[in-house]
Amino acid sequence: MREISPEAREKIDALLKRYPVKRSALLEVLHIVQEEWGYIDGEGEETVASLLGLEPVRVHEVVSFYTMYERKPVGNHIIRVCRNITCTLLGAESLIHYLKRKLKVDEGGTTSDGRFTLETVECLGACELAPVMQIDGEFYGHLTPEKIDEILERMK
Amino acid sequence: MSLVITPWFGKVRIEDYMEAGGYRGAKKALSMAPEEVIEEVKKSNLRGRGGAGFPTGLKWSFVPRDSSRPKYLCINADEGEPGTFKDKYILRDAPHLLIEGAIIASWAVGINTAFVYIRGEYGKIALILEKAIEEAYARGFLGKDIFGTGFSLDLFVHRGAGAYVCGEETALIESLEGKRGQPRIRPPFPATYGLYGCPTVVNNVETLANLPAIMEKGGEWFASLGVEKSGGTKLFAVSGHVKKPGLYELPMGASLKSLIYDYAGGIRENRRLKGVIPGGSSSPILKPEEIEVALDYDSMMKAGTMLGSGAVIVLDETACMAKVLQVITRFYAHESCGQCTPCRQGTSWMAKIAHRIISGRGREGDLDLLKDIARSMMGKTICPLADAAAMPVIAICEKYREELEEHIREKKCPVERE
Numbered sequence: 001m002r003e004i005s006p007e008a009r010e011k012i013d014a015l016l017k018r019y020p021v022k023r024s025a026l027l028e029v030l031h032i033v034q035e036e037w038g039y040i041d042g043e044g045e046e047t048v049a050s051l052l053g054l055e056p057v058r059v060h061e062v063v064s065f066y067t068m069y070e071r072k073p074v075g076n077h078i079i080r081v082c083r084n085i086t087c088t089l090l091g092a093e094s095l096i097h098y099l100k101r102k103l104k105v106d107e108g109g110t111t112s113d114g115r116f117t118l119e120t121v122e123c124l125g126a127c128e129l130a131p132v133m134q135i136d137g138e139f140y141g142h143l144t145p146e147k148i149d150e151i152l153e154r155m156k
Numbered sequence: 157m158s159l160v161i162t163p164w165f166g167k168v169r170i171e172d173y174m175e176a177g178g179y180r181g182a183k184k185a186l187s188m189a190p191e192e193v194i195e196e197v198k199k200s201n202l203r204g205r206g207g208a209g210f211p212t213g214l215k216w217s218f219v220p221r222d223s224s225r226p227k228y229l230c231i232n233a234d235e236g237e238p239g240t241f242k243d244k245y246i247l248r249d250a251p252h253l254l255i256e257g258a259i260i261a262s263w264a265v266g267i268n269t270a271f272v273y274i275r276g277e278y279g280k281i282a283l284i285l286e287k288a289i290e291e292a293y294a295r296g297f298l299g300k301d302i303f304g305t306g307f308s309l310d311l312f313v314h315r316g317a318g319a320y321v322c323g324e325e326t327a328l329i330e331s332l333e334g335k336r337g338q339p340r341i342r343p344p345f346p347a348t349y350g351l352y353g354c355p356t357v358v359n360n361v362e363t364l365a366n367l368p369a370i371m372e373k374g375g376e377w378f379a380s381l382g383v384e385k386s387g388g389t390k391l392f393a394v395s396g397h398v399k400k401p402g403l404y405e406l407p408m409g410a411s412l413k414s415l416i417y418d419y420a421g422g423i424r425e426n427r428r429l430k431g432v433i434p435g436g437s438s439s440p441i442l443k444p445e446e447i448e449v450a451l452d453y454d455s456m457m458k459a460g461t462m463l464g465s466g467a468v469i470v471l472d473e474t475a476c477m478a479k480v481l482q483v484i485t486r487f488y489a490h491e492s493c494g495q496c497t498p499c500r501q502g503t504s505w506m507a508k509i510a511h512r513i514i515s516g517r518g519r520e521g522d523l524d525l526l527k528d529i530a531r532s533m534m535g536k537t538i539c540p541l542a543d544a545a546a547m548p549v550i551a552i553c554e555k556y557r558e559e560l561e562e563h564i565r566e567k568k569c570p571v572e573r574e
């Protein structure tokens with residue numbers, strides 16, 4: 001089993017004090033572990049399970065339910081493009097095509113240089129900026145192909 | 157016009173918030189008896205801003221006063237209903253308004269622990285809120301012996317991880333317990349059996365953000381801002397084909413038409429209006445001739461739709477209704493938690509049919525089939541997600557029938573320009 005860093009361990013210990021029931025910390029602990037390792041595979045699930053004293057299957061069913069947990073290695077930056085209603089009305093589909101062609105990946109894929117993973121997601125709660133995407137949790141709105149070029153260029 | 161929430165935007169640091177009068181409402185509430193606070197909130201006609209519009213004071217009064225077990229407040233910051241982005245502004249631009257509201261609600265109900273369940277995609281915003289919570293602890297507004305009253309409250313931020321259904325209150329509770337977000341069968345209701353099986357209040361962010369003003373200026377004042385059964389103002393998140401998409405605060409009962417044309421600038425490039433989805437993607441669409449309606453829970457219901465979360469999505473003549481149908485049905489199929497057969501199968505069938513229409517493989521009778529499936533899903537499931545998926549489909553199929561039929565017949569989009 002892989003070990004997590006002392007810093008992550010510290011965060012998790014602090015977290016556990018909040019909840020009367022250890023299992024409650026599961027989603028947060030998974031976030032912390034994912035921030036550290038980039039993704040959570042079977043081994044990651046086992047690590048988290050032992051931290052919280054849970055059966056690994058309890059962790060697995062949670063990891064597979066929520067869309068933000070990555071279950072295989074991802075690129076340095078995760079691009080999440082919204083494909084929901086407002087963004088679609090304002091051109092999201094063609095931007096998703098554009099990104100796929102530019103990065104030479106399909107939805108869920110990672111570029112061959114390992115820099116970017118491309119995901120399509122549901123409404124990000126930023127429809128006033130539509131069409132919109134998130135990269136590493138930061139919002140980028142009013143997208144055009146030119147703007148996407150610029151943003152990705154800066155991520156080098 | 158009196159506004160309740162937006163004037164606080166920008167007062168992110170506790171110094172700025174207090175200089176503008178922040179935390180006075182909480183102080184006043186804690187000098188009153190909890191029952192008096194609940195009474196004041198009842199008088200205010202405040203209704204839940206999460207979508208269902210349930211009277212807040214009444215909801216609180218269902219929680220047992222004396223409980224041998226702890227009680228919890230779950231603050232719903234999941235904000236997943238497509239089109240909705242209002243709570244983000246409160247969390248990011250006036251986090252203390254939410255913290256103050258949480259103190260008031262907790263005092264009224266007798267709660268000592270509260271969790272903000274914030275959608276995972278708002279991770280960066282969660283950091284702003286956490287900083288504000290630290291500031292509040294440092295001033296003694298959270299923690300032990302708040303304002304020297306002996307009352308204590310802990311407030312924690314808990315991130316979700318991407319699942320729309322977790323905005324539903326019992327799924328939220330399950331998720332907070334470290335489980336899959338699968339709604340629970342009710343009864344029992346959270347008021348008696350919620351988080352860890354303890355009495356629990358689930359309230360939306362915007363709902364709580366109204367409480368400081370209600371405490372300071374009184375329930376009657378708040379009620380007088382709105383209409384008969386809906387007090388106060390409401391945040392409206394306007395998006396789509398308008399000139400000025402964004403967040404607007406208007407009194408309950410304001411006109412939808414005025415929101416679109418006077419506030420959001422009207423339709424972009426002066427195109428023609430085609431329809432308005434007035435309360436998040438699950439609310440039935442209104443046609444241009446139907447938008448002279450008042451924005452409050454009861455008027456919207458009478459108009460055959462819902463105020464919902466106040467997310468107004470505006471569509472102009474370039475919108476293809478088959479595309480809208482496809483996006484909406486795909487969303488709910490993706491988000492169904494799968495526990496109930498009518499929801500799991502119904503949403504996935506609707507998505508398949510909508511997909512074949514947009515792909516030029518639609519069949520005669522598909523619209524009736526869609527409506528039949530939608531009707532068969534309603535009122536038969538554990539949570540209202542199935543209804544939320546069905547309602548917009550019925551409305552779109554009925555109100556844009558001709559266009560959709562043409563789409564099916566011609567096997568291509570009648571709207572799309574060259």
Ligand SMILES: Cc1cc2nc3c(=O)[nH]c(=O)nc-3n(C[C@H](O)[C@H](O)[C@H](O)COP(=O)(O)O)c2cc1C
Nearest residue numbers: 204205206232234235236323324325359360363541
């Ligand atoms: C599928 C579904 C999704 C929901 N999503 C949210 C949400 O994101 N935010 C929210 O506050 N309420 C949401 N609700 C409503 C909650 O179940 C609940 O009514 C609300 O949080 C109660 O707070 P209020 O009384 O202050 O409105 C959702 C309901 C359903 C059925």
Ligand code: SF4
Nearest residue numbers: 493495496499537539
């Ligand atoms: S209605 Fe749908 S989302 Fe709600 S509990 Fe049933 S299957 Fe899950």
Ligand code: FES
Nearest residue numbers: 082087123124127
């Ligand atoms: S529809 Fe794209 S952010 Fe809401």
